[in-house]
Amino acid sequence: xxxxxxxxxxxxxxxxFVRVQLARWQGQRVVVKSLKVDQGPARERFDREGxxxxxxxxxxxxxxxxxxxxxxxxxxxxxxxLRQLLWRGPLGVESALRYARGMLAGIAYAHAQGVxxxxxxPENIVIESRRGQVKLIDFGGARDVxxxxxxxxxxxxxxxxxxxxxxxxxHRDDPRSDLYSIAVVTFEMVVGHPPFEDPxxxxxxxxxxxxxxxxxxxxxxxxxxxxxxxxERDLEERPASALAYLTELEHVQEEL
Numbered sequence: 001x002x003x004x005x006x007x008x009x010x011x012x013x014x015x016x017f018v019r020v021q022l023a024r025w026q027g028q029r030v031v032v033k034s035l036k037v038d039q040g041p042a043r044e045r046f047d048r049e050g051x052x053x054x055x056x057x058x059x060x061x062x063x064x065x066x067x068x069x070x071x072x073x074x075x076x077x078x079x080x081x082l083r084q085l086l087w088r089g090p091l092g093v094e095s096a097l098r099y100a101r102g103m104l105a106g107i108a109y110a111h112a113q114g115v116x117x118x119x120x121x122p123e124n125i126v127i128e129s130r131r132g133q134v135k136l137i138d139f140g141g142a143r144d145v146x147x148x149x150x151x152x153x154x155x156x157x158x159x160x161x162x163x164x165x166x167x168x169x170x171h172r173d174d175p176r177s178d179l180y181s182i183a184v185v186t187f188e189m190v191v192g193h194p195p196f197e198d199p200x201x202x203x204x205x206x207x208x209x210x211x212x213x214x215x216x217x218x219x220x221x222x223x224x225x226x227x228x229x230x231x232e233r234d235l236e237e238r239p240a241s242a243l244a245y246l247t248e249l250e251h252v253q254e255e256l
Contacts, residue, residue, distance in 0.1 A: 005025060006023045006024075006025050006032060006071075006073070007024040007025070008023045008032065009021065009022045009024070010022040014036075016036070017035065017037045017042040017046070018033055018035060018036060018046065018140075020034075029076040030065060030074065030076050031073075031074045031075070031076050031077075032071060032074075033049075034070055034072075035071075046072075048142075048144070048147065049139055049140045050067045051144070052115055052144050053074075053139055055115075056110060056113060056115065058105075058109040058110070059105075059106075060102045060103070060106030060109070060133065060134050060135060061106045061109070061135065062074050062075060062077060062126070062135050062136065062137045074137075077126045078129050078130065079127050079128040079130075080129075081122060081124075081127075082099065082122035082123075082125040082126070082189070083121075083122035083123045083125075085122075086122055086189070086192070089192055090189065090190055090191060090192035091189045091190065093190060093219070093220060093223065096189035096190045096223075097223070097252070097253050099125070099189060100182060100185075100186045100189070101249060101250070101253075102133060102134025103120065103134055103136065103182050104182060104245055104246040104249060105134075105246065106134065106135075106136045107120070107136070107179075108241070108242035108246055110142075111178070111241065114145040114146045115142055115145075116142060116143040116145075116175050116178055117136065117139060117178050117181075118141050118142055118143055118158060118167060118177060118181075119138065119140075119141045119158050119159065119162075119181075120136070120181035120182060121162040121181065121185065122188065124137050124138045125137070125185070141158065143172045160200055160203060161184065161194040161199045162185065162194070163180075163181070163199070163203065164176070164177040164181065164235075165180075165203050165205075166235055167180075168203040168204075174235055175242065176235050176238045176239070179238055179242060180231060180232075182230060183226075183228075183229070183230025186223075187231070190218065190219050190223070191219070193215075195212075195231060196211065210231065211228075216228070220256055222251075222252045222255045222256060223252055226249060226252050230245060
């Protein structure tokens with residue numbers, strides 16, 4: 001593949017280090033992620049994303065179609081991000097459960113490959129319009145236990161509202177951090193906002209009370225207990241694995 005084979009069009013996103021654009025390639029629409037700044041940490045992180053994406057093949061994870069110097073070509077996903085859906089307000093419990101199952105199925109597979117996403121949030125979850133299938137995107141900040149650590153730009157990677165307490169402290173070696181993020185996203189899908197108005201107070205340990213009870217009580221009891229399990233501050237109190245969390249979610253669905 002050569003860069004001149006890509007017909008670049010709409011700019012979707014531009015950050016300090018990467019640019020994301022729509023394009024046509026081999027007769028199909030694709031999404032192209034290109035590296036803007038070819039410096040040490042930015043290059044390392046971009047190359048690492050490509051290495052990880054090449055290994056992940058699952059119905060709930062965006063597919064990498066091609067990789068070359070400074071370019072990653074992903075499948076085009078027709079549909080809104082979960083963030084765009086949430087702009088309209090909370091989702092019904094049935095939809096929230098279905099999307100949570102898709103997230104966990106994709107993450108359970110990634111974890112089995114030794115990959116932790118570590119930035120799961122509504123912006124990084126696409127709901128395909130045709131089948132309503134969840135697709136996880138943007139593994140740019142992921143941890144791959146089979147590869148050496150890389151230098152990260154800045155102190156922390158992640159988004160405070162969705163970041164597990166141990167991740168906020170700089171620990172990126174436990175897959176259960178992703179389960180915390182999925183619990184946060186599920187809470188938001190049902191209630192309409194994340195669990196903590198000021199996530200930094202929770203992450204710093206200055207708020208030890210957990211999510212507001214009034215918000216939790218807007219969920220059916222089995223789902224509320226499932227979400228609270230994933231939101232445990234102590235890693236050892238959370239589900240042991242994504243598969244265990246998914247299995248329990250299936251039990252929740254049976255109860256509702």
